[in-house]
Amino acid sequence: MRRAPREEPGPDADTGVGPGAGPDPLHDFLRELTRFMLTFSGEGAEGVDRVVRGLARTYGGYAETVLVADGAVLSVTAGGRTLTSTVTAFPDVARLDRAVALKEFVERVRDTRPPLPEATAGLRRVETLPATVPRWARGAGIVLFSVGFAPAVQPTWYEIGTTALLAALVAALTVLSDRRPRLARVLPLLAAVLVSLVTLGVLQPGHGHGGPVLIMLPALFFFVPGDLLSAATAELVGGFLTTGAVRLVYALVLLLQLYVGVLIGVAVTGTPSSALFDGAQDADLSRWVLVASWAVFTVGLILAFGVPWRAAGWLTGLVYLSLGVQAAGTALIGEVAGTFVAATALAVAADLLSRPAGRPPRLVLFLGGFFTLTVGSLGLRALTSLAGGHVLHGFRDLMDFVTIVTTIAVGLLVGAALVPGRVEKEFPAASE
Known part of the structure; x- marks a missing residue:
């Protein structure tokens, strides 16, 4: 297993989840994102780690991952507190339309920084997209x-x-x-x-x-x-x-x-x-x-x-x-x-x-x-x-x-x- 380098947010960093808020909304979003990428995107370990850490940075926190082929340990820090959880998923590249939709979704979240519950709901919509071909x-x-x-x-x-x-x-x-x-x-x-x-x-x-x-x-x-x-x-x-x-x-x-x-x-x-x-x-x-x-x-x-x-x-x-x-x-x-x-x-x-x-x-x-x-x-x-x-x-x-x-x-x-x-x-x- 390989651990991503630790990138602590600065003391004045905005967590993106409101003053004094804990890491729960950010953690929930990144946990769903990690599971989705492990399951549907077909990305290797480097790709999952890069996107998860990057979006954590976008919301003013930081994330650390320990990745295996079908799972991850995710640690998210925001608002001075840290939450850690495990994610498991079976890799599948049979639906590359979801990989395309995921990249577009990540770009929208990066550029617009929607509220985290809204971002989590958007990710679930991407996951349930109907197949592009019969x-x-x-x-x-x-x-x-x-x-x-x-x-x-x-x-x-x-x-x-x-x-x-x-x-x-x-x-x-x-x-x-x-x-x-x-x-x-x-x-x-x-x-x-x-x-x-x-x-x-x-x-x-x-x-x-x-x-x-x-x-x-x-x-x-x-x-x-x-x-x-x-x-x-x-x-x-x-x-x-x-x-x-x-x-x-x-x-x-x-x-x-x-x-x-x-x-x-x-x-x-x-x-x-x-x-x-x-x-x-x-x-x-x-x-x-x-x-x-x-x-x-x-x-x-x-x-x-x-x-x-x-x-x-x-x-x-x-x-x-x-x-x-x-x-x-x-x-x-x-x-x-x-x-x-x-x-x-x-x-x-x-x-x-x-x-x-x-x-x-x-x-x-x-x-x-x-x-x-x-x-x-x-x-x-x-x-x-x-x-x-x-x-x-x-x-x-x-x-x-x-x-x-x-x-x-x-x-x-x-x-x-x-x-x-x-x-x-x-x-x-x-x-x-």
């Missing part, structure tokens, strides 16, 4: 998300066609589980079993179509926890040890669900484990189809994660920025260094572009570009290759996975370090 549109988004990613796995029309079928099944399963939280916890396992059964038992791709894992992977990409893995590594590198360790374990559990699901399909269909070798088919797509596929991917991401359409231009721009920088860097200095440069550029661009009022938050701008770096898929390929007895190939993929995920995390950390923090400028004190 459930069927979210399912369509998962299909487009997977189909747009498919050419990055194998640039073939067969890959696109099979992905459309398999992703439609995954989308139907995902939409059905939306109102069943307990089922959602094992959704990656169920999706992997379904995809594995259909691929191995129905499609039965021949040697000329690439390995079965490559056929399955795009349809399961929605569940691959590449973002969690890199975020965990970045938090470990940045000193948030408990948060990073818990997030890393959770990401590995999700990855293992996919792995076990594939193996269940192998066992049920009687497929030899040696068939999991992931040899790729020769490309038959033009370069323009490959370029256009990322636009399809971005549209799918917007629908699947509920990103407001007004953020589409920013999201698309950063997806192609990441691709362009990574491609140029790989051509000039190799894959690892090129990925590092791409991750650094993405972190800098997302941070700077998200700062002006009214812009989408950093998480939303960053997520699309990050997905293009396809970290988690290497982990699944490594595990299945090892299970199939292809030890050297599996360990090569595993080493690539460890190298790339660390490279991306360090690149993101360097990018964040290149952009100076601005808590005091972003959240002026009440007396300023």
Whole structure:
């Protein structure tokens, strides 16, 4: 766990809660804000701490947080008294429209400083916002998300066609589980079993179509926890040890669900484990189809994660920025260094572009570009290759996975370090 630096208010600071008042209203508001950010915004430990401390400063108090991946200890001081409480929440990034609404809400509170009960009520309204897309549109988004990613796995029309079928099944399963939280916890396992059964038992791709894992992977990409893995590594590198360790374990559990699901399909269909070798088919797509596929991917991401359409231009721009920088860097200095440069550029661009009022938050701008770096898929390929007895190939993929995920995390950390923090400028004190 990592504690935020203590920032005591000055002796004449206005608490924002009335003369002689205690910290209760400010504490209640910040407690709700912390819970909301842990649950819906998908921010890492640094983002939660920055906003909570900043709004405490705005109201003339100060807040200190001790954060873990699914909880926090919050201490708020105002009016000469301190209150401390714990907050627990299960992280979820399925509704990024709430992350956008939260940033706009925080900017309004920062600029207008409404009474704290009014601010708390406003936060609850943000939390209960209806979904921006209907459930069927979210399912369509998962299909487009997977189909747009498919050419990055194998640039073939067969890959696109099979992905459309398999992703439609995954989308139907995902939409059905939306109102069943307990089922959602094992959704990656169920999706992997379904995809594995259909691929191995129905499609039965021949040697000329690439390995079965490559056929399955795009349809399961929605569940691959590449973002969690890199975020965990970045938090470990940045000193948030408990948060990073818990997030890393959770990401590995999700990855293992996919792995076990594939193996269940192998066992049920009687497929030899040696068939999991992931040899790729020769490309038959033009370069323009490959370029256009990322636009399809971005549209799918917007629908699947509920990103407001007004953020589409920013999201698309950063997806192609990441691709362009990574491609140029790989051509000039190799894959690892090129990925590092791409991750650094993405972190800098997302941070700077998200700062002006009214812009989408950093998480939303960053997520699309990050997905293009396809970290988690290497982990699944490594595990299945090892299970199939292809030890050297599996360990090569595993080493690539460890190298790339660390490279991306360090690149993101360097990018964040290149952009100076601005808590005091972003959240002026009440007396300023």
